[in-house]
Amino acid sequence: EPEVTQTPSHQVTQMGQEVILRCVPISNHLYFYWYRQILGQKVEFLVSFYNNEISEKSEIFDDQFSVERPDGSNFTLKIRSTKLEDSAMYFCASSGEGGTSNYGYTFGSGTRLTVV
Amino acid sequence: GNSVTQMEGPVTLSEEAFLTINCTYTATGYPSLFWYVQYPGEGLQLLLKATKADDKGSNKGFEATYRKETTSFHLEKGSVQVSDSAVYFCALRDSNSGYALNFGKGTSLLVTP
Numbered sequence: 039e040p041e042v043t044q045t046p047s048h049q050v051t052q053m054g055q056e057v058i059l060r061c062v063p064i065s066n067h068l069y070f071y072w073y074r075q076i077l078g079q080k081v082e083f084l085v086s087f088y089n090n091e092i093s094e095k096s097e098i099f100d101d102q103f104s105v106e107r108p109d110g111s112n113f114t115l116k117i118r119s120t121k122l123e124d125s126a127m128y129f130c131a132s133s134g135e136g137g138t139s140n141y142g143y144t145f146g147s148g149t150r151l152t153v154v
Numbered sequence: 155g156n157s158v159t160q161m162e163g164p165v166t167l168s169e170e171a172f173l174t175i176n177c178t179y180t181a182t183g184y185p186s187l188f189w190y191v192q193y194p195g196e197g198l199q200l201l202l203k204a205t206k207a208d209d210k211g212s213n214k215g216f217e218a219t220y221r222k223e224t225t226s227f228h229l230e231k232g233s234v235q236v237s238d239s240a241v242y243f244c245a246l247r248d249s250n251s252g253y254a255l256n257f258g259k260g261t262s263l264l265v266t267p
Contacts (some may be wrong), residue, residue: 081257145198
């Protein structure tokens with residue numbers, strides 16, 4: 039069964055450093071997403087991406103965040119200057135037609151980001 | 155705005171017990187409702203869904219019915235197994251709010267032999 043792959047599974051970074059989280063969505067999917075889950079809290083939507091541009095973003099997704107699909111297969115989330123409160127599990131997801139696939143999204147296993 | 159409220163966990167049950175995990179929602183439009191499951195060390199997997207009122211989603215013995223009158227989508231299973239131990243997330247996608255999923259906090263389930 040097709041999978042969404044995320045790397046690394048765990049990343050530790052120092053406060054103020056830039057970090058890039060990587061995802062390989064399912065190859066024939068058109069919509070890509072990032073979500074995050076701070077420990078003990080709910081999964082929160084960050085951003086969706088379609089046709090090489092952001093289609094939706096939440097208020098969490100401020101100027102320190104950016105997304106890119108650099109080469110047609112990878113989908114990355116960059117955090118420019120990490121803060122302690124960016125520590126969370128970050129999930130990538132992809133879906134077929136406009137997120138209305140009968141089977142919902144396919145999520146990756148997540149990257150646990152720890153900012154120290 | 156949209157929100158999803160789930161019962162607090164953790165929930166601990168013996169094998170073959172009946173499971174209910176409550177989920178209620180608020181939405182401005184006509185939401186689709188989902189249950190996702192996260193097994194230890196894995197990503198979020200879609201368990202079941204319902205796209206309109208009175209729809210019943212079902213999968214792997216789990217069921218949930220979209221109740222518009224009570225704005226609920228409670229997850230049930232008649233006889234749980236140890237392998238059902240996981241975190242369960244209720245989520246909605248509101249037709250007025252694009253394609254983003256709005257999740258509940260998740261409910262941890264532990265099934266003991």
